[in-house]
Amino acid sequence: MNHKYAIGLDYGTESGRAVLVNLADGTEVAEHVTPYPHSVIDEELPESGIRLGYEWALQHPSDYLEVLKRSVPEVMRASGVNPADVIGIGIDFTACTILPIDGEGKPLCWHPELKDNPHSWVKLWKHHAAQEEANRLNEIAEERGETFLPRYGGKISSEWMIAKVWQVLNEAPEIYERTDRFVEATDWVVSQLTGSIRRNSCTAGYKSIWHKQEGYPSRDFFRSLDPRLEDLTETKLRGEVVPLGSRAGGLTEEMAEALGLQAGTAVAVGNVDAHAAVAGVGVVTPGKLVMAMGTSICHMLLASQEKSVEGMCGVVEDGIIPGYFGYEAGQSAVGDIFAWFVEQGVPAYVLEAAAKENISVHEWLEKRASAYRPGETGLLALDWWNGNRSVLVDTELSGLIVGYSLLTKPEEVYRTLLEATAFGTRKIVEAFHDNGLEVQELYACGGLPQRNRLLMQIYADVTNREIKIADSKQTPALGAAMFGAVAAGVENGGYDSLVEAAQNMARVREERFKPIPENVAVYNRLYEEYNRLHDYFGRGANDVMKRLKAIREEARH
């Protein structure tokens, strides 16, 4: 039998990977990861060493091309598959990760005369320096009674397109002026493959306030933000918005040669990592919440109706799986918090003990932390090390741990951080469920479920729900490959619809994490305490976290 294949390209926060997938059953035939040579640029610009502000997070667009040029030929070489049998390519990316480009599609930071200006670079999803713009945008939208606000849980995030673009305008008007278009990185990479820019409906909907029926907010709204933004959507955000699952174009001759594929191979319109993962775990119906668990968590849910839910990131028609309203919520740091603790918070004896046992520090801490019963540490944390995405939508909030004593051990703190992120997820699950969007079961994918069993048991206990785990280690890439297969179409050996692709290609593991009743009971009590802290520090009763940030800013200048 002559098998057909698609390549899924998954662009994460630290690295990008290519996965070659057999379209008959979703088998991942070969995969290759390329760490971004410049990683996350959050302290100083490459070469010039120009210092960046506190909440900045940039990337180098050349790193994205490096992923294509290293990882695609590598999966082709390793698999030995004939390029003629690779019929589609799909891409998923972190979002909202944006860059300013010139009229030829070239990133502004590639221009020697602009590269020393930090605003000419890619702003990564976790760039949080546009909070002032986001606050102002939300105030104005609320005053004007803008109807788009409820679709975004009442607040537009500083992580998203309009706040980031407005920051460029405020702080570097010359860069704004030179920008022909601001584009999502996912659309830019697709344009590098096909030769033309097509904006995808997913990032347009979730991150750029675009609506299938209503389009972008009015000129009047943008003028009320800043008269210079009045024509933003017709100029620097211009471009047809194309539904997810469509074909963006065919691979150019030049790219085909560089990647070892055939020119004309179907390329799907860009997608978001977490969103591609929903198809990747085979969820194509309502009631199943998918958690893409990595440096952050994105929570995705399908429904047949549009409802308002506090603090959700957005509801977009056809935004995840065509035919449904797709809901997204999230936590802006999860694995990142554990990484922070491992890198900054553990004493030397832990590092030595882990090295002696030949396991990672995470594994060492997990093993020790597993010996504790829920509640036994006496500690409780608020998981806001990178602000709060849902349900408070406030990047100015920060982390907190209560209950330290002279006896507190590193593994207890680690366990507390795992638990805090689980409480953050429960808050999101309840926000959906209490607003009439039922959440019956949880599906988990991403790097964390594969690496930390204690974490997954805690999530099952805290949410009191069974969790199914994706079989694939590369679920977003598998999902992206499905979009590639749909872009190619059944006539080329692909699929007619995403539902069909998911039915044939997606898998979850047999093993499930089930809630343990006695743990659930203790976590219910701890969650009440979490909720009290959450509302006290997060809803204005005590803005100490914001005051501390303001004092820090003053001290730094």
Ligand SMILES: Nc1ncnc2c1ncn2[C@@H]1O[C@H](COP(=O)(O)OP(=O)(O)O)[C@@H](O)[C@H]1O
């Ligand atoms: N054993 C572990 N337990 C908990 N977290 C871990 C473990 N190993 C790695 N991590 C965290 O996983 C995160 C990376 O997740 P991954 O899904 O691979 O990346 P991304 O979110 O960039 O796609 C990092 O933040 C890291 O701290």
Ligand SMILES: O=C(CO)[C@@H](O)[C@@H](O)COP(=O)(O)O
């Ligand atoms: O916000 C989104 C999607 O909307 C993510 O791209 C962002 O949180 C980054 O995800 P990762 O943690 O890198 O998987």
